[in-house]
Amino acid sequence: MAEAEFDRALDHLRENKVRLTPQRKVILNYLINHHTHPSVEMIYDDLKDSVDNISMATVYNTLKLLVDYNLVIELKNGDGSTHFDYFGHPHYHVVCDNCGKISDVFDDHFTEITKDMANMTRQKTGYLVTGNNIEVHGLCPDCQRKLHLNR
16 A cells, blocks of 8 residues: 555656655655654654665755645644644544644545535635645543543
8 A cells, every 4th residue: 555655656746847866755655654743853863874865954845845746744733843744545633632642534534524614615705725634632542541531
């Protein structure tokens, strides 16, 4: 599955005449295979010892490029940090209000729900909806246990 996603993403970049450097490929592959919603620093720390000619600037610029081509989305965390997520399959996020953990939620109905939201928004506001970023907030299972909130 991840290999097919990687190939699809590379094809999308090639179609848009994006130069595919080894560093860009490694960063894209990292995001496809890591569902941890990493920050620039996390990606750099994980790759710096195994990838030649990689810097924080390379990671940052690659992420910006992948965001511009709608392959990756930026997630602003409650602590002010920015995290990144490969967005090959539509999904939404649930964020823990206690520890800041971000988890992906995949559901077969998500695409239909977002289309309905876009149509409703257009009808009520006149906006042409170009995208969305849906977040649900709560307490993750680990924090519920730590706070003795399990029921």
